Amino acid sequence: MTETTTRPRAKARPKADAVLAAAVEPARRELLEATKGEGVGEHVGFILEAERLGTHWFAATLPGYGGWSWAVTVTRAPRSKTATVCESQLLPGDGAILSPDWLPWAQRLAPGDVGPGDVTPKIDDDPNLVAGFEATGEEDVDAVALWELGLGRPRVLSAEGRDQAAQRWYDGAHGPTAEVAVKAPARCEGCGYFMPVTGALRSVFGICANEWSPSDGGVVSRDHGCGAHSEVDMADPEPEKVGTPILDDEVLESL
Numbered sequence: 529m530t531e532t533t534t535r536p537r538a539k540a541r542p543k544a545d546a547v548l549a550a551a552v553e554p555a556r557r558e559l560l561e562a563t564k565g566e567g568v569g570e571h572v573g574f575i576l577e578a579e580r581l582g583t584h585w586f587a588a589t590l591p592g593y594g595g596w597s598w599a600v601t602v603t604r605a606p607r608s609k610t611a612t613v614c615e616s617q618l619l620p621g622d623g624a625i626l627s628p629d630w631l632p633w634a635q636r637l638a639p640g641d642v643g644p645g646d647v648t649p650k651i652d653d654d655p656n657l658v659a660g661f662e663a664t665g666e667e668d669v670d671a672v673a674l675w676e677l678g679l680g681r682p683r684v685l686s687a688e689g690r691d692q693a694a695q696r697w698y699d700g701a702h703g704p705t706a707e708v709a710v711k712a713p714a715r716c717e718g719c720g721y722f723m724p725v726t727g728a729l730r731s732v733f734g735i736c737a738n739e740w741s742p743s744d745g746g747v748v749s750r751d752h753g754c755g756a757h758s759e760v761d762m763a764d765p766e767p768e769k770v771g772t773p774i775l776d777d778e779v780l781e782s783l
Contacts, residue, residue, distance in 0.1 A: 542576050542577075542578050542579045542581075543579070544576065545576055545579075545580060545582060545604075547604055547608070547609055547610070547611055548574075548576065548580070548581075548582040548602050548603070548604060548611050549574050549576070549582065550611075551584065551602050551611035551613075552571050552574075552584060554602070554611055554613060555584040555586075555600040555602055555611075555613055555616075556568070556571065556584075556586065556600075558600065558613040558616060559586060559598055559600050559616050562616050563598075563616075566590070567588050567589050567590035567593070567598075568586055568587075568588075568589065568598060569586055569587030569588060569589040570586065570587050571584065571585070571586055572585045572586060572587050572597065573585045577601075580603055580604050580605075580606070581601070581602075581603045582601070582602055582603075583599050583600065583601050583602070584599075584600045584602060585597050585598065585599055585600075586598040586600065588618060590618075592625070593618070593624075593625070594623075594624065594625055595620060595621050595622065595623040595624030595625060596618055596619065596620050596621060596624050597618075597619060597621050598616060598617070598618055598619075599616065599617050599618075599619050600613060600615075600616045601613070601614040601615050601616070602614065633649075634648075634649040654683075654689075655686065655688055655689070656685065656686055656688060656689025656692065656693075657683040657684065657685060657686055657689060658683060658684060658685075658686040659682065659683055659684075690728065690729070694729055694732060694733070697733065697747050697749065698732070698749050702736075702743050702746055702747060702748040702749065702752055703748075703749045703751075703752060704749055704751040704752055704753075706752065708742060708753070708754050708755075709751070709752045709753045709754070711755075712752075712753030712754050712755060712757065713753070713755065713757060713760045714753055714757040714759060714760050715750065715751050715752065715753045715757075716734065716736065716748050716749070716750055716751070716752045716753055716754075716757075717734075717750035717751070718757070718759060719738070719753075719757045719758045719759065720758035720759070721736060721737045721738035721741070721756075721758055722734045722735075722736065722737075722748070722750075723735045723736075723737050725747070731750075732749055732750060733747050733748065733749055733750070734747070734748060734750065735747055735748070736748050738756050738758070740756040741754050741756040742754060742756075
């Protein structure tokens, strides 16, 4: 028995269609009518899509649409010597300026976007939160979670959420690399206004309670700092010396 292998036949390319290829002016006419003559440039090509179906391309000259082209689809009936325009549309080409991929509103929100009266959507599977009764593996965090459960909080911060927050604060404006901290004469951990936070972050963060500090009321790292440190003083300025005035007693002023 001889086995034979049947290979799929390649799709035949449509034969050239002189009638459709020559229908440049009918395509242009319909396009000008549809666009009211706005943004239609020169004819830039023709593509035969299938048997008795082709597309004429025209350059788009609309402001802000660089790299776009007008596509006008034409067809004809069998044995007909006249082309018919089916539709026209504006399509992007290589290098065209395109709008970003659409994202739902909830995914477009960024930190700082929420203002008075705004409400953020609830994220049921938020990786930064866990159920208030779920153990995290750390005694102090679990103790807080069990206590908060009694107050009616359904979810508390997860270990992942806590670590992300800590890294964000440490790298931000209240961490050791902020300009005010780099130029500070001393660190927050030695300041009397530094209030250590409770829980797992106590060893790294506290709250600034100094109204003269730019960080007042905010979470600061222990190695943050500013010029309002409670234990730092500035040198008293030297009094400005004024030269002795010269008085001429022999000159009288007439009043």
